[in-house]
Amino acid sequence: MLNDFNDIELVRLFKEDKNRDQVFTIIVKRYQERIYWQIRRLVVSHTDADDVMQNVFIKAWNGLDQFREDAKLFTWLYRIATNESLTFLEQSKKKSSLSFDDMSETLSDKLHSETDFDEKKAVWKLQLAIQQLPEKQRVVFNLRYYEEMPYEEMSEILETSVGALKASYHHAVKKIEEYILNH
Amino acid sequence: MKDHQHILSELSSISPLVADLPRNNPFEVPEGYFQQISANILLQIQAQEIEKEELSPFLQSLKKENPYSVPPDYLQQFKVETRPKHSKVVRLFNLKAVLKYEAAAAVIGIIATFATLFFSSEKQVTIAKSTDEVAISADGYALFLNETASIEENHDEAPMEDAQSLLVQMDANTVTQILSEIPENEISNYIDLTFSEDLNLMN
Numbered sequence: 001m002l003n004d005f006n007d008i009e010l011v012r013l014f015k016e017d018k019n020r021d022q023v024f025t026i027i028v029k030r031y032q033e034r035i036y037w038q039i040r041r042l043v044v045s046h047t048d049a050d051d052v053m054q055n056v057f058i059k060a061w062n063g064l065d066q067f068r069e070d071a072k073l074f075t076w077l078y079r080i081a082t083n084e085s086l087t088f089l090e091q092s093k094k095k096s097s098l099s100f101d102d103m104s105e106t107l108s109d110k111l112h113s114e115t116d117f118d119e120k121k122a123v124w125k126l127q128l129a130i131q132q133l134p135e136k137q138r139v140v141f142n143l144r145y146y147e148e149m150p151y152e153e154m155s156e157i158l159e160t161s162v163g164a165l166k167a168s169y170h171h172a173v174k175k176i177e178e179y180i181l182n183h
Numbered sequence: 184m185k186d187h188q189h190i191l192s193e194l195s196s197i198s199p200l201v202a203d204l205p206r207n208n209p210f211e212v213p214e215g216y217f218q219q220i221s222a223n224i225l226l227q228i229q230a231q232e233i234e235k236e237e238l239s240p241f242l243q244s245l246k247k248e249n250p251y252s253v254p255p256d257y258l259q260q261f262k263v264e265t266r267p268k269h270s271k272v273v274r275l276f277n278l279k280a281v282l283k284y285e286a287a288a289a290v291i292g293i294i295a296t297f298a299t300l301f302f303s304s305e306k307q308v309t310i311a312k313s314t315d316e317v318a319i320s321a322d323g324y325a326l327f328l329n330e331t332a333s334i335e336e337n338h339d340e341a342p343m344e345d346a347q348s349l350l351v352q353m354d355a356n357t358v359t360q361i362l363s364e365i366p367e368n369e370i371s372n373y374i375d376l377t378f379s380e381d382l383n384l385m386n
Contacts, residue, residue: 021225028221036217040210050220057224058231115211123209126201146206148190170197177198 002026007073014064024064028057031074034147035081041142042085044110044131052088056081072156079157082139089135107131122180129179137172144169 002022005013014023035056040049059080067076108131111117111124118124130138139158143149151162158165195202235242362370 025221025225028224032220033217046212054224054227058228061228116209123205123207126204127209148187173197173201177200
């Protein structure tokens with residue numbers, strides 16, 4: 001029965017402290033796959049994606065009482081997921097530079113360790129090209145290319161103007177094209 | 184569907200090569216992961232709640248309600264003031280400043296006048312000195328002194344000579360003739376007048 005409730009109704013029930021666990025489980029199940037893939041494409045490895053995923057939903061649990069109902073729940077969760085992924089990458093970068101391990105655990109290296117990885121296959125070549133992009137362009141490209149998200153919704157998640165997002169996407173596609181032509 | 188077509192045509196216009204790439208997901212996820220994840224997350228949340236309760240049961244029992252209140256419609260009507268409410272008034276005509284400048288101008292004027300007078304007199308003297316030094320030689324100066332001395336001598340002697348010559352030329356007959364031509368009443372008037380003047384002088 002709770003499965004039929006929309007996001008606003010679920011958030012209201014959560015705030016009223018009624019069946020919190022059940023309500024929250026429904027929210028997680030509703031968006032877990034989309035959130036997971038958004039995180040996975042940014043951090044690449046499953047183990048890292050799982051860690052970030054858990055952090056995202058724990059933060060959502062802690063912040064849902066203050067969630068304003070005029071915003072979309074999905075947009076809000078996406079924003080938390082993007083910020084958590086970028087924070088994770090930033091921390092990894094700092095750790096690798098502190099431990100002097102020569103950035104061996106870069107995103108490209110992580111791609112190479114994927115079970116089905118084949119550099120000759122176009123689908124993996126595209127993944128390698130995406131990992132060469134700057135972080136912001138990578139986020140914009142993934143949301144537009146894989147999630148097919150409208151720029152207006154993306155603008156709410158990333159708090160960036162539509163014009164700037166269009167420019168970022170354009171630059172990202174051109175860089176990917178260049179990478180594929182040269183490799 | 185409409186969005187999908189729009190996004191695809193946008194991508195084709197930027198790069199047909201990237202638009203033609205396969206879109207399938209190459210990543211793998213452990214089996215049953217998505218069936219388990221919600222339960223795992225809930226377990227973590229419960230562990231976190233227990234930890235909080237053990238740390239401070241009192242704080243955990245409190246509801247996370249905001250105790251502060253705002254005036255009605257405050258947030259709806261909130262505007263950022265870009266200009267200060269009372270801007271500083273700047274007078275176009277400041278009497279004090281004008282008086283200050285006038286006093287300064289007067290002092291400068293006085294100093295300038297005195298300086299001009301002082302330096303102009305100094306200049307004249309120096310020019311005169313320099314002209315003497317440059318233009319007049321020693322011989323010329325001696326000649327100048329001789330000439331001036333003779334002029335001065337002539338000048339002192341001349342009136343006396345003239346008076347004496349006049350006296351010599353006028354004998355007694357001439358004087359009597361001149362006097363006879365003057366009417367008697369004019370002579371008496373003249374005597375009266377000179378006499379009264381002499382009296383005044385004596386008094």
